[in-house]
Amino acid sequence: MSIAPMPRYPTGFRWGVSTSAHQIEGAVTADGRGPSIWDTFARSPGRISDGSSGEVACDHYHRHGEDVALLAGLGVSAYRFSIAWPRVQPTGAGPANAAGLDFYDRLVDELLAAGVDPVATLYHWDLPQPREDAGGWLHRDTAARFAEYADLTAARLGDRVRLWITLNEPFIHMSLGYGTGEHAPGRTLLFDAFPVAHHQLLGHGLAVAALRARTASPVAIANNYSPVRVLSDRDADRAAAATYEALHNRLCTDPLLGRGYPDLPGLDPSVVHPGDLDTIAAPIDVLGVNYYNPTGVRAAEEGSALPFDLVPLDGYPRTAFDWPVAPDGLHELLGWLRDTYGDALPPIEITESGCAYDDVPDADGQVADPERIAYLDGHLRAVRAAIDDGVDVRGYFVWSLLDNWEWAEGCTKRFGLVHVDYATQTRTPKSSYTWLRDVIAASGDGSAR
Ligand code: IFM
Numbered sequence: 475m476s477i478a479p480m481p482r483y484p485t486g487f488r489w490g491v492s493t494s495a496h497q498i499e500g501a502v503t504a505d506g507r508g509p510s511i512w513d514t515f516a517r518s519p520g521r522i523s524d525g526s527s528g529e530v531a532c533d534h535y536h537r538h539g540e541d542v543a544l545l546a547g548l549g550v551s552a553y554r555f556s557i558a559w560p561r562v563q564p565t566g567a568g569p570a571n572a573a574g575l576d577f578y579d580r581l582v583d584e585l586l587a588a589g590v591d592p593v594a595t596l597y598h599w600d601l602p603q604p605r606e607d608a609g610g611w612l613h614r615d616t617a618a619r620f621a622e623y624a625d626l627t628a629a630r631l632g633d634r635v636r637l638w639i640t641l642n643e644p645f646i647h648m649s650l651g652y653g654t655g656e657h658a659p660g661r662t663l664l665f666d667a668f669p670v671a672h673h674q675l676l677g678h679g680l681a682v683a684a685l686r687a688r689t690a691s692p693v694a695i696a697n698n699y700s701p702v703r704v705l706s707d708r709d710a711d712r713a714a715a716a717t718y719e720a721l722h723n724r725l726c727t728d729p730l731l732g733r734g735y736p737d738l739p740g741l742d743p744s745v746v747h748p749g750d751l752d753t754i755a756a757p758i759d760v761l762g763v764n765y766y767n768p769t770g771v772r773a774a775e776e777g778s779a780l781p782f783d784l785v786p787l788d789g790y791p792r793t794a795f796d797w798p799v800a801p802d803g804l805h806e807l808l809g810w811l812r813d814t815y816g817d818a819l820p821p822i823e824i825t826e827s828g829c830a831y832d833d834v835p836d837a838d839g840q841v842a843d844p845e846r847i848a849y850l851d852g853h854l855r856a857v858r859a860a861i862d863d864g865v866d867v868r869g870y871f872v873w874s875l876l877d878n879w880e881w882a883e884g885c886t887k888r889f890g891l892v893h894v895d896y897a898t899q900t901r902t903p904k905s906s907y908t909w910l911r912d913v914i915a916a917s918g919d920g921s922a923r
Contacts, residue, residue, distance in 0.1 A: 480851070480913050481858040488591070488869030489914045490552035491545065491891065492826050494598035494642065496528045497878040499558065501535035505573035508564025510600040511610070511651075512881075515658030524884035531879040533899050535577065540901060542584045544875065544892055548907060549914045552591040554825060554871050555581065556598035556642065563623050566602030566616075570626040578627075582634045591636035593871075595696065596624055596681060597674075598642040599651070599658070599881075606659050611652065611670040611677075614745070621680035625688065632690030639762055639825065640681045643698040644674040645726045656882055664779060665740035671725055672745050678730075679753035695730065696762030696825040699723050700769040701803045701810060703787055710773035714782035718771045723810075727761075729754045731818040739781060760868070762825035763811070765853075768803035791845070793829040795887055799845075801852035808860035808867060821866045827853050828873035830880070830887040833904060841893040846906040854913070872910065876901065 496512050516527035534541055545553050559566065561574030582592045597620065605616055624640070641647075650657035652667035661667065682693050700722050704715035720736040728736050732755040735741065770785040790798035804827070811819055829849045835841050854870060861867050877890035885896055891907040894900070 480854060480917055483858065483917050484861065484868075486868070487917075488552050488823060488871075489550050490554055490591075490593065490869060490871035491548065491550055491875040492554040492871045492873050493534075493875050493878060494556040494595065494600075495558035495561075496531070496556075496598070496600040497874075497880070498532040498534040498541075498876055500528065500530040500533045502529050504535060505561070505577065506564055506571045507558065507574060508560040508566075509603040510558070510560045511603055511606045511658040512600055514603050514606075515660055518660070521658075521660065522882055522884045524886050526879065526884035528879045530896075532876050532894050532896075534876075537899065538577075538581050539584065541875065542581070542588050542590070544901060544903065544907075545585070545590050546588040547903075548875075548891070548911050550590060552593050552636065552869065552871070553585055553875070554593040554595060554637075554639070556595035556600075557627055558600050559597060559620075559623050560600060560602040562627055563602060563619075566605030566608075567619055567622070570630070575627070575630045578631060582631055586634060592631075592634060593637040593639065594627075594631065594635045595639040595642050596620075596627060597640065597677075599647050601659070610659060611648070611673045612661075612667075614669075614673055614676070614747075617673045617677035617680055620677035621684045624681035625684040628685050628688035628690035632685070632688045635690065637692055637694060637760065637823075638685050638690055639694045639696050640678040640685075641674055642696045643764055644671055644678070644695075645722060646698050647674065649721075665738075666742070668741045669745040672750070675726060675729055675754045676750055679750075679756050682756045682758065683753075692759030694758055694760035694762045694823070694825075696764055697726050698764045698766075698826075699807050699811075700765075700767060701807045703768050703770050705770055705772045705785060708773070711771070714773040715771040718769065718782045718784075722769070724814075727815070730758065730761075731755065731815050733818075758820055761811070761820050761822050763807070763822050764826035764873075765804045765807055765824065766827070766829075767797040768800050768806075793845075793849075794832050795830045795883075797829070799829065799849055799852070801849075801856040804853050805856040805859050808857070808865045809863060812863075812865045819866075821868045823869035823871070824853075824857060824867065825871050826873040827870065828889050830889045833877070833888050833890075833893055835893060835895075835902060839902060841902050841904040843904045843906045846891075846904065847909045850906060850910060850913075
């Protein structure tokens with residue numbers, strides 16, 4: 475396919491790819507790992523679309539050497555992975571399981587030896603099951619336990635991890651895990667799930683302090699954002715869009731950047747104790763931005779459980795997830811973040827951006843994925859356009875290095891630059907891998923901001 479040459483990116487721009495522990499590691503009982511909420515959830519009939527689980531996934535726990543070689547071949551300057559809390563603290567409390575930390579210690583050293591900066595996320599949704607049994611993120615105590623886990627992990631890896639990310643997508647974890655029940659732990663509390671957001675953010679603030687006490691920095695959080703498209707000028711539609719924007723885009727950002735919680739119906743303020751907002755607003759060095767698509771919103775139908783309805787957006791190509799491919803949404807989002815938060819906004823890194831397609835090897839075993847190349851091309855240009863507008867974007871991480879276990883969608887949604895045959899664990903770089911490798915080689919350092 476012919477695509478115009480990519481623009482240049484600022485000197486030091488971080489090129490990376492992302493994964494998460496439960497989506498790739500497998501080995502769920504190895505070396506003392508305890509059960510997580512996703513092990514439990516996947517065993518419950520009907521929860522995962524293809525009935526699979528993360529028990530093996532990409533078997534990265536045993537194949538990390540091969541995967542680090544793929545990273546080196548791609549030429550990325552950074553790799554964002556997550557650390558499984560149940561490997562480090564099998565019950566979610568108590569002393570560190572040294573064997574669990576050994577795995578990440580080896581991984582970090584292998585990355586550094588390959589010239590790839592380790593970027594570690596502490597929590598990507600795999601809560602130790604015993605913590606869930608004790609109330610999970612609905613319970614304030616989980617925030618304190620999370621900070622202890624952060625401390626144990628930083629004590630071992632703090633000297634070598636180049637960027638710490640406390641939480642991945644706390645809004646998505648609250649809404650799908652505790653609000654609608656599509657994700658683990660499968661609770662259906664709707665707006666009563668708000669304590670889950672608050673306790674995650676409190677855990678984030680306490681973890682920031684724990685990391686800094688170990689001189690483990692810089693520190694970030696990765697939030698999911700979706701620019702809101704209102705479908706008409708009707709007051710009711712505009713009000714619904716404002717509510718959705720406050721929920722999806724501001725609930726987990728306003729308090730981080732010192733503004734407290736946005737005004738939203740149905741949130742119980744009693745879970746916010748004196749001093750919590752100061753803890754949450756501890757300065758961070760980077761805001762991680764995960765972007766996939768904009769969301770169409772209109773006023774809720776009579777009798778709806780939520781104060782808005784989500785509607786498909788016409789006029790865009792779509793991924794295998796049926797998500798619209800909208801690079802203009804990323805450009806818009808980055809401008810919105812700058813305009814909304816002004817000087818309070820730290821430098822941004824795009825910590826996830828990617829797409830699922832039904833990629834299949836051809837008769838020669840090659841995997842051509844021109845849609846993913848077009849997707850990445852468009853989104854990278856959107857980032858460059860935002861930088862030209864003056865938004866301080868310092869990196870771009872593709873979701874994901876490998877096809878992996880996509881939560882409730884099991885093995886059915888392939889997001890990787892590298893195809894994984896789950897039966898044989900054969901890894902095959904797709905054409906997007908080669909394309910990105912060439913883009914990175916050509917665009918890295920050398921251009922002025
Ligand atoms: O796979 C997920 C990831 O775990 C969190 N962000 C969105 C990705 C695609 O759905």
